[in-house]
Amino acid sequence: MAKELKDLTKRSEDYSKWYNELVTKADLAEQSAVRGCMVIKPYGYAIWEKMQQTLDRMFKETGVQNAYFPLLIPKSFLCREAEHVEGFAKECAVVTHYRLKNDPNGNGVVVDPDARLEEELIVRPTSETIIWGTYKNWIHSYRDLPVLCNQWANVMRWEMRTRMFLRTAEFLWQEGHCAHATAEESEARTVQMINLYADFAEKYMAMPVIKGVKSANERFAGALNTYTIEAMMQDGKALQSGTSHNLGQNFAKAFDVTFINKDNQPEYVWANSWGVSTRLMGALIMTHSDDNGLVLPPHLAPIQVVIIPIYKNSEQLAEISKTVEPIVEQLRALGISVKYDDAENRRPGFKFADYELKGVPVRLAIGARDIENGTVEVMRRDTLEKQVEPLDGIAARVQALLEEIQTNIYQKALKHREEMTREVDTYEEFKKEIEKGGFILAHWDGTVETEEKIKAETKATIRCIPLEGDKTPGVCMVTGKPSAQRVIFARNY
């Protein structure tokens, strides 16, 4: 482990290489034998599970229930909503057969040509179509509404260039699909969920985000309007971290889902969908981690505190263990996840490096002299500061320190974003500034043409039209036409 840590590329040398190495070395994930698909390893999955549990609780508090819909979607379903199929057709995994057989010509096991499906099935890239095909049977009257379902699932988009967590052919996510009786209620839920995602990002991931609306170009295929939360990574690139789509009546029309409204009239149902994925793992890593490895926010760390004994012989170890035991109990009683690592086959130096690499927020080291003095060495992962403290009352102080770390890394990320966000008024200046990374607030005339020209010339996209902040109108930096407000440009993951 110590060796592996030493080998970690520095961020300043090659950020992208640092990321890939860290994902592997910290045991988060690895490439699988299947093109573009990753294996999420136990330590990485434990972080994802904490995200899932937190989000799941937050969803349920708003009345959402979980359900499960089929993995495979009939091709004809995917094609019902014109923009939707246009958006996903190019990256679909297609099931065409349902059986293998022994080749009569001795070529081993082959696809059985007699087992061709009448209609091809698509591995879901997202589930709007199969779900709205189902909702048709669930919804008849306004009394059946709202329907507020979420599913935790795997989805597949055949991406050509993949990176672990950030862009993989298969990924894990949750997708919420709500049906409402009115446009207003559906819009309110769409906004409620983007606010929920922003809360989760800020309070649990310690990751500041900007809430905004996507330009038409970047909208979900089939949506009227897409809300997004955008985060800034350490290298100044943007990462879209969650989206919530107001789908209007598009899917209800495509699947003929109507209800009898309060005025006793048939009406198409109003829809929204919203999701976050294992991409958040990439966002978490690139928001906080450093050249020593992961830095995890205490609110999502599978191990929040590790305790490492420093000893020369088994008598010393026994004595240390006796002292540590009640501390472990006190920490657990405070709801803190703690690991006492007294494994004898790894030296303390190895353990130190390993838990640093894995981003454990607080490390306590305790040796024979500490026992004599009634002290313990406390190290915080975010700043790597070490301090010798009295053992007495340590549990409560560790609890406070975890909160301090949570706040500190959020503030650090926020400061970084603020420093790398600036207003630009001319396209000339924009082209220079975009090379330096970060978010650029600039005026834009609202047209797809201008957006695409900027993207083609600078690789920058409109991340969002921010919901909060300065709403002063101006003129487009490219065309000089009127602009309603500044929007955020950035290069992105």
Place this chain on the structure above:
Amino acid sequence: MAKELKDLTKRSEDYSKWYNELVTKADLAEQSAVRGCMVIKPYGYAIWEKMQQTLDRMFKETGVQNAYFPLLIPKSFLCREAEHVEGFAKECAVVTHYRLKNDPNGNGVVVDPDARLEEELIVRPTSETIIWGTYKNWIHSYRDLPVLCNQWANVMRWEMRTRMFLRTAEFLWQEGHCAHATAEESEARTVQMINLYADFAEKYMAMPVIKGVKSANERFAGALNTYTIEAMMQDGKALQSGTSHNLGQNFAKAFDVTFINKDNQPEYVWANSWGVSTRLMGALIMTHSDDNGLVLPPHLAPIQVVIIPIYKNSEQLAEISKTVEPIVEQLRALGISVKYDDAENRRPGFKFADYELKGVPVRLAIGARDIENGTVEVMRRDTLEKQVEPLDGIAARVQALLEEIQTNIYQKALKHREEMTREVDTYEEFKKEIEKGGFILAHWDGTVETEEKIKAETKATIRCIPLEGDKTPGVCMVTGKPSAQRVIFARNY
């Protein structure tokens, strides 16, 4: 709802129809537009979630960690273990293409023939092959062992005859995959997990099970030995509810996974795998439910107690609500999941029938007169007995009643199984008895031939060679050859 309940077919009329109707009417699941795949509805999913959470905690207490492996398996991986591919080839969903396109001849969206995969990918029917392909990189020394991973996932087996929960083309499950340094350790883990499943079935599902070993014929494809838990449904049929496979070194050999053992020698790794699936939902339903609907064990019921106000006007409702509020709080403080259903758009009679259909273990009904008298009507779902009780101390009594129900339905199921289990010594008698359903303990000579003859002639299979109980040897009821012990025969789901 009341109408739907009235329409529920009686078990004595048509057990199979009763089951299908109940799954739909109780909002557990429904058929989807995709052949053989179901939609798990929110209420059904909430029960599955309780199963998941319980099992997940039990797994983790034994040191197991969760991880995630790819959905799609290269065909060549599936083919590496000869028996394994033989077992699964006939029911595989095969991905052959990765893109759709607009047909140049105007036939809409079609599979793009230029996007054919070089190697077909199989939607996982189970993950031994992809996981052992991965473990090869994880395991080098005995110090890397054991590896104890589980994944919660969807899998696909292209079944021709499907029934909701019991046999579906796609189903949800968990699959544990452990790697060990010795045969003994792997066998111990295999047995540990079948014991864990039995504990779960009995303590949470209130479903008695028999632990045993599968005959060679019924073994998992690629295993040395399969342990099973077998439950008896109300109609006397057996339902295999969980399996744990000792895989020996078969998959390690197929994927060349070796490690340096303590004697510094290379050795193939020892493996086991174990799983339960959404099939358990079917088992739960068919163990306890009745002609009025579901009967859920309190330990897995999403709603354990429902409270229904009986009122004539809003003043009465307000007064009842004021009385109910502290009871709800007391129940919640005891960790009991409670719903106060004061919805005004459904009459009490409808609510009663609905919660009976949904199997809520305890119902409290409280009216204006109860307020005056300080009483409440308590109904237990398992026996449908009603009793008027003092409000004072009701929370503690409800808690005790929930445990009583849990025990009672277990005992009832156990009694049913015992009554429908008998020893038979001649094949003549066997043929008569098997028609009556239930488990038959009979002697068998241990050969595949005899087993297949019995199956062909009576549709009964060997459910297991029980681990516990009478081990007296005897002679095979068919061939008269020696038999080591009686085995369990039954018709099965």
